[in-house]
Amino acid sequence: MGMWYIFRREIQSYFQSFIAYVIISAFLLLAGYFFYTDLIMYVMWTLKKVDFEKIWELYFNDIRYMMTIIMPLITMRLFAEEKKLGTIELLWTYPLRDWELFAGKYLSAMLMLVIMLGLTLTYPAITTLLFHIDLRPLFAGYLGLFLMGSAFIICGVTISILTENQIVAALGTYLVLLMFWFLTWNEAVANPDVINILLNFSLFDRLYNFTRGAIDLKDIIFFVNFHLVFVVLAMLALSARKWRGVQ
Amino acid sequence: MIEVEHLTKYYGPIRGIEDVTFRIDKGDVVGLLGPNGSGKTTSMRILTCFFPPTRGRALVYGYDVVKAPLQVQRHIGYLPERVPLYPDMDIREYLHFAASVKRVAPTRRTGHIDEVMATCGIDDMANRLIGALSKGYRQRVCLAQALLNNPDILILDEPTIGLDPRQVSDFRSLIKNLGRERTIILCTHILPEVSETCNRVIIIHKGRLIALDTPQNLQEKIQMYGHIYIQYYGNNPQLEKHIAGITGVVAVEASEATFSGARAFTIQVQKDEAILRELSGLIHTEGGPILEMKKQNLTLEDVFLELVTKEEAA
Numbered sequence: 001m002g003m004w005y006i007f008r009r010e011i012q013s014y015f016q017s018f019i020a021y022v023i024i025s026a027f028l029l030l031a032g033y034f035f036y037t038d039l040i041m042y043v044m045w046t047l048k049k050v051d052f053e054k055i056w057e058l059y060f061n062d063i064r065y066m067m068t069i070i071m072p073l074i075t076m077r078l079f080a081e082e083k084k085l086g087t088i089e090l091l092w093t094y095p096l097r098d099w100e101l102f103a104g105k106y107l108s109a110m111l112m113l114v115i116m117l118g119l120t121l122t123y124p125a126i127t128t129l130l131f132h133i134d135l136r137p138l139f140a141g142y143l144g145l146f147l148m149g150s151a152f153i154i155c156g157v158t159i160s161i162l163t164e165n166q167i168v169a170a171l172g173t174y175l176v177l178l179m180f181w182f183l184t185w186n187e188a189v190a191n192p193d194v195i196n197i198l199l200n201f202s203l204f205d206r207l208y209n210f211t212r213g214a215i216d217l218k219d220i221i222f223f224v225n226f227h228l229v230f231v232v233l234a235m236l237a238l239s240a241r242k243w244r245g246v247q
Numbered sequence: 248m249i250e251v252e253h254l255t256k257y258y259g260p261i262r263g264i265e266d267v268t269f270r271i272d273k274g275d276v277v278g279l280l281g282p283n284g285s286g287k288t289t290s291m292r293i294l295t296c297f298f299p300p301t302r303g304r305a306l307v308y309g310y311d312v313v314k315a316p317l318q319v320q321r322h323i324g325y326l327p328e329r330v331p332l333y334p335d336m337d338i339r340e341y342l343h344f345a346a347s348v349k350r351v352a353p354t355r356r357t358g359h360i361d362e363v364m365a366t367c368g369i370d371d372m373a374n375r376l377i378g379a380l381s382k383g384y385r386q387r388v389c390l391a392q393a394l395l396n397n398p399d400i401l402i403l404d405e406p407t408i409g410l411d412p413r414q415v416s417d418f419r420s421l422i423k424n425l426g427r428e429r430t431i432i433l434c435t436h437i438l439p440e441v442s443e444t445c446n447r448v449i450i451i452h453k454g455r456l457i458a459l460d461t462p463q464n465l466q467e468k469i470q471m472y473g474h475i476y477i478q479y480y481g482n483n484p485q486l487e488k489h490i491a492g493i494t495g496v497v498a499v500e501a502s503e504a505t506f507s508g509a510r511a512f513t514i515q516v517q518k519d520e521a522i523l524r525e526l527s528g529l530i531h532t533e534g535g536p537i538l539e540m541k542k543q544n545l546t547l548e549d550v551f552l553e554l555v556t557k558e559e560a561a
Contacts, residue, residue, distance in 0.1 A: 005347040005348050009333075089327050
């Protein structure tokens with residue numbers, strides 16, 4: 001129950017402060033632009049019958065970059081703002097468990113993600129009106145984006161607990177996300193064994209199977225594990241006040 | 248209502264409070280006094296289950312703060328010193344949020360919020376944005392938040408800091424009213440506030456409890472000596488020496504006289520009526536007619552300084 005009230009307040013705050021409108025419209029504008037250019041480019045370059053699966057692959061990868069930029073902007077305020085205002089002190093004295101507080105905030109950012117991704121469904125929807133296309137790869141791709149977005153969010157919310165400065169929270173989240181991205185960039189220098197191990201941890205490469213229309217249980221388990229690690233870190237960070245001095 | 252036994256809190260190597268033991272009964276309005284950094288906020292944060300103590304035990308309303316924090320938190324209303332509020336919400340919206348998190352039943356939420364807003368005198372501002380409120384009103388909104396769900400125990404941290412004199416007196420009478428049905432812990436370093444509103448005083452210094460009593464008793468205990476101000480009509484330069492010769496007189500000091508042709512002393516004496524008779528007799532015969540003679544009471548401020556300095560010397 002406590003989780004629901006926190007969730008509701010966060011949603012209210014997103015929409016009252018116009019963060020939601022600004023971020024969602026920026027996201028949609030860029031997503032629309034990418035969809036348009038991906039479609040046009042593909043058609044012009046290949047000059048043959050349009051293979052939508054290839055277009056989706058391009059499109060999902062583009063959306064992935066935008067999500068990397070935008071999701072930390074959504075999560076940065078969740079705890080940092082409460083710390084700055086001091087309102088977290090009150091929440092901590094209310095009959096509210098740490099996990100309820102955390103889950104409420106996480107889910108509010110998840111709703112933002114669902115709204116953002118949900119509104120981009122208009123582009124494929126319009127396409128289905130004009131062409132007969134297979135919906136399954138589309139579903140896989142969106143599932144992948146949703147899982148990756150949720151990973152960005154859990155990482156962002158957790159980092160937001162650590163600071164009272166929203167900018168620091170956003171930059172910290174970028175840093176961690178980029179680390180998960182750069183993991184596989186040093187293919188040329190590291191030896192193959194190391195790369196194979198590192199590859200298992202790469203957050204961004206996890207999307208490739210989904211964009212090609214394949215839902216692999218291994219990939220889903222990766223995202224679940226990713227969540228578990230950050231939930232543990234978040235609970236530790238929230239309970240830090242109990243074993244450390246908080247001023 | 249609140250039982251604290253050997254409560255100790257360390258922040259790493261830094262001492263917050265050490266071995267604090269006290270009991271607060273139902274209906275008490277307790278002033279928690281202490282210089283800055285003495286451990287007042289630490290004590291309150293333990294009682295509100297913000298963090299657990301390092302050692303010791305605290306029971307609030309029969310529930311242990313470590314074992315049953317949620318039960319404790321249901322019986323507590325807390326007004327933190329920083330008065331934290333969400334600037335982007337209006338008052339009613341905010342109180343609705345706080346009421347729901349504090350588990351006020353949905354059906355009686357609206358009515359309860361109206362009640363609390365009336366108690367705190369913010370009922371005519373219900374739709375104002377919190378970010379646009381003055382300090383005094385922010386303070387009231389935060390108090391309203393503490394009152395939600397009718398907690399039996401109110402913990403108020405420096406509730407009158409930053410208010411104008413009129414708001415201060417309003418706020419104090421509000422606290423007095425609230426104290427009729429509730430137990431209140433009022434943490435402050437404004438001493439007149441304590442003498443005015445509290446029936447018990449706890450003094451903490453450097454993390455230790457150094458006094459726990461009623462304000463009157465504390466004042467009396469400290470007053471092993473009385474201070475007497477005497478003004479007489481006349482001018483006898485030898486008188487001061489003679490007064491100092493009376494057994495039981497500790498110190499004599501010339502003071503400012505308010506009548507023309509008069510002289511005045513402040514005399515510190517041991518508590519004994521015989522000394523007063525001897526003193527007035529002496530001044531009457533050797534000095535002149537007595538125009539004014541009054542006992543000077545120590546304020547809580549004197550008591551506090553006395554206790555704290557004594558503690559520091561020890």
